[in-house]
Amino acid sequence: METFLQLLGSGLALGAMYAxxxxxxxxxxxxxxxxxxxxxxxxGLGAFLMVALNSAGLPWGLSLLVAMLLxxxxxxGIERAFLRPLIGRPVFVTIIITIFVGFLLRTFLVLVWGPxxxxxxxxxxxxGSIDILGATVLLNAVAATVAxxxxxxxxxxxxxxxRFGVAMRATASDQEAALALGIPVGxxxxxxxxxxGAYAALAGIFLGMxxxxxxxxxxxxxxxxxxxxxxGGLDSAAGAVIAGLALGVLEVMTQGYINPNLGHFGQNxxxxxxxxxxxxxxxxxPYGLFGREEVKRV
Amino acid sequence: xxxxxLIVEYADDLVLFPDRWHKIGLVIWVxxxxxxxxxxxxxxxxTGNLAxxxxxxxxxxxxxxxxxxxxxxxxxxxxxxxxxxxxxxxxRFGLPFWLILPLAGLLAALVGLCIGPFALRLEGxxxxxxxxxxxFLVNHVLLSFPQYTNGVVGIGxxxxxxxxxxxxxxxxxxFNNTSHVLGLxxxxxxxxxxxxxxxxxxxxxxxxxxxxxxxGRAMAAVRDHDVAAAVMGIDHARAKVTAFGVSSFFAGVAxxxxxxxxxxxxxxxxxxxxxxxxxxxxxVLGGMGTVxxxxxxxxxxxxxxxxxxxxxxxxxxLSNLSSxxxxxxxxxxxxxxxxxxxxxGLFGIWLRIKRYFAGWPFRY
Numbered sequence: 001m002e003t004f005l006q007l008l009g010s011g012l013a014l015g016a017m018y019a020x021x022x023x024x025x026x027x028x029x030x031x032x033x034x035x036x037x038x039x040x041x042x043x044g045l046g047a048f049l050m051v052a053l054n055s056a057g058l059p060w061g062l063s064l065l066v067a068m069l070l071x072x073x074x075x076x077g078i079e080r081a082f083l084r085p086l087i088g089r090p091v092f093v094t095i096i097i098t099i100f101v102g103f104l105l106r107t108f109l110v111l112v113w114g115p116x117x118x119x120x121x122x123x124x125x126x127x128g129s130i131d132i133l134g135a136t137v138l139l140n141a142v143a144a145t146v147a148x149x150x151x152x153x154x155x156x157x158x159x160x161x162x163r164f165g166v167a168m169r170a171t172a173s174d175q176e177a178a179l180a181l182g183i184p185v186g187x188x189x190x191x192x193x194x195x196x197g198a199y200a201a202l203a204g205i206f207l208g209m210x211x212x213x214x215x216x217x218x219x220x221x222x223x224x225x226x227x228x229x230x231x232g233g234l235d236s237a238a239g240a241v242i243a244g245l246a247l248g249v250l251e252v253m254t255q256g257y258i259n260p261n262l263g264h265f266g267q268n269x270x271x272x273x274x275x276x277x278x279x280x281x282x283x284x285x286p287y288g289l290f291g292r293e294e295v296k297r298v
Numbered sequence: 299x300x301x302x303x304l305i306v307e308y309a310d311d312l313v314l315f316p317d318r319w320h321k322i323g324l325v326i327w328v329x330x331x332x333x334x335x336x337x338x339x340x341x342x343x344x345t346g347n348l349a350x351x352x353x354x355x356x357x358x359x360x361x362x363x364x365x366x367x368x369x370x371x372x373x374x375x376x377x378x379x380x381x382x383x384x385x386x387x388x389x390r391f392g393l394p395f396w397l398i399l400p401l402a403g404l405l406a407a408l409v410g411l412c413i414g415p416f417a418l419r420l421e422g423x424x425x426x427x428x429x430x431x432x433x434f435l436v437n438h439v440l441l442s443f444p445q446y447t448n449g450v451v452g453i454g455x456x457x458x459x460x461x462x463x464x465x466x467x468x469x470x471x472x473f474n475n476t477s478h479v480l481g482l483x484x485x486x487x488x489x490x491x492x493x494x495x496x497x498x499x500x501x502x503x504x505x506x507x508x509x510x511x512x513x514g515r516a517m518a519a520v521r522d523h524d525v526a527a528a529v530m531g532i533d534h535a536r537a538k539v540t541a542f543g544v545s546s547f548f549a550g551v552a553x554x555x556x557x558x559x560x561x562x563x564x565x566x567x568x569x570x571x572x573x574x575x576x577x578x579x580x581x582v583l584g585g586m587g588t589v590x591x592x593x594x595x596x597x598x599x600x601x602x603x604x605x606x607x608x609x610x611x612x613x614x615x616l617s618n619l620s621s622x623x624x625x626x627x628x629x630x631x632x633x634x635x636x637x638x639x640x641x642x643g644l645f646g647i648w649l650r651i652k653r654y655f656a657g658w659p660f661r662y
Contacts, residue, residue, distance in 0.1 A: 091426075092426075095369065101634070265439075
């Protein structure tokens with residue numbers, strides 16, 4: 001039971017990060033039908049900026065906000081420079097361009113910060129932990145879950161109640177109609193990328209904390225968040241969050257309970273598990289949990 | 299300069315060689331390829347071999363993505379299956395290369411046919427991400443049976459020209475030994491080169507013929523609009539599954555070729571997502587939906603990489619990067635530029651050159 005709770009705790013923390021990353025994918029996809037493969041590298045950029053700002057002497061909270069802001073601006077810049085000219089082109093074009101932009105971003109990180117890992121400072125005891133119902137949970141994991149929950153709540157409030165959120169939803173459902181109603185669709189694209197970038201930075205910062213560290217390969221974790229976005233349905237924000245949390249918990253549970261029982265095959269099985277779950281799930285529901293089924297006209 | 303022959307009937311659209319120039323071009327290309335290994339030094343011969351592996355791999359992806367519109371980011375998985383088939387069957391059973399090559403293709407095609415049904419329900423991005431999953435899964439399986447594949451350590455790939463054991467007693471000398479035919483010295487690399495040349499020509503011929511046959515037209519219809527194609531009476535399920543089967547067959551062959559060329563392979567790198575991305579960008583660079591694009595893209599890519607590495611070494615601010623990263627970065631910039639400014643790729647440039655000369659001295 002104790003192990004179970006412990007696994008649940010760290011699973012939720014990982015899941016919250018998956019949810020944040022997956023939300024970044026979904027926000028952009030809803031607005032512009034682009035799947036942003038560079039999300040992982042934005043995540044790395046956010047974490048590195050945080051490390052840099054923090055070591056430059058800025059207080060922790062402020063550097064968190066500035067890192068999110070800067071990463072958001074970089075994301076919006078990427079949209080303006082690389083993706084705006086490609087509107088209306090086939091899907092694979094945006095796939096390739098985001099992959100390569102991500103690669104350029106990662107190269108930039110190597111050039112500036114080098115390949116060595118950095119520790120992420122925290123205002124609380126970095127390796128401290130607390131007892132919840134008898135299970136030991138890292139403070140970092142608790143903070144990650146809380147930060148994820150706050151960010152997700154803010155996002156849903158924004159989407160639901162603000163004027164801007166309505167404009168975003170309108171753009172997502174029909175770009176041309178939104179344009180005809182006077183919604184600045186281009187600016188909405190920029191704003192969605194900004195939000196996705198900022199959330200990527202947030203996820204990167206919390207993922208870079210103990211027991212992990214910040215290095216250029218931090219972004220690869222976004223590869224593991226793809227299944228969350230797909231299982232949730234690429235155009236459903238709620239789906240991304242639910243699937244992200246579920247996959248985080250399942251992954252940690254797999255690592256704890258299934259890996260040891262599979263012998264050699266079990267080594268690192270948890271790393272491919274989200275993909276196995278995704279493939280099985282897509283057989284049943286090809287558009288994910290809450291994704292809209294596309295109605296095609298000839 | 300010659301202009302195109304007037305198209306009068308449908309058969310005119312299907313001929314392999316529309317005019318004399320296509321035949322001349324083919325003859326020039328093939329004779330250049332035949333002469334190449336006797337002119338090039340060891341380094342460039344290796345590059346040539348790699349170019350042909352890339353041509354086969356890119357053509358196979360072109361059948362899937364360019365002809366049928368099914369985006370695959372898991373192409374490296376099929377190459378990995380082919381490569382490991384070559385390694386495992388070569389080591390454990392001592393099979394000769396001419397048996398391993400089709401076997402590698404068939405095994406990869408089997409996996410491709412298993413993935414095909416997913417493609418019937420999934421589209422675009424969903425399919426792309428499922429194929430990434432396939433790549434991870436295949437690599438995981440390859441790593442988790444170290445008794446066959448040696449796991450992360452990697453495995454040597456022998457090239458037998460006859461069933462191992464009887465190798466020394468057979469009429470044929472071992473593949474690795476240098477032999478002399480008609481006064482020409484055939485080293486291991488040169489033998490591989492001619493083997494690869496045959497395989498490349500076969501692949502290109504098959505792809506060209508698929509494109510101009512009924513199944514190729516069905517694929518193109520499915521790519522352009524699968525519902526519309528189904529309404530027209532095209533069995534879109536069959537077209538997609540065929541594309542997956544044929545594509546993964548040749549990808550498996552390319553993988554086996556790669557294993558023969560490298561002689562020692564590990565799972566990742568090279569068979570990671572970067573390889574899949576490289577193949578996708580090669581066909582984008584060359585021009586989507588054309589065999590010319592796959593061949594041109596692959597050749598430019600392979601011969602450009604050493605050049606890019608050379609340029610990368612000259613740029614002072616890149617000194618922090620490994621040479622592989624430098625060339626990949628420059629390649630990324632080239633591909634991004636092509637995507638934004640020249641959507642048709644090298645094929646588009648070629649078309650423009652051709653039109654210019656066809657209309658010469660007039661501008662249009």
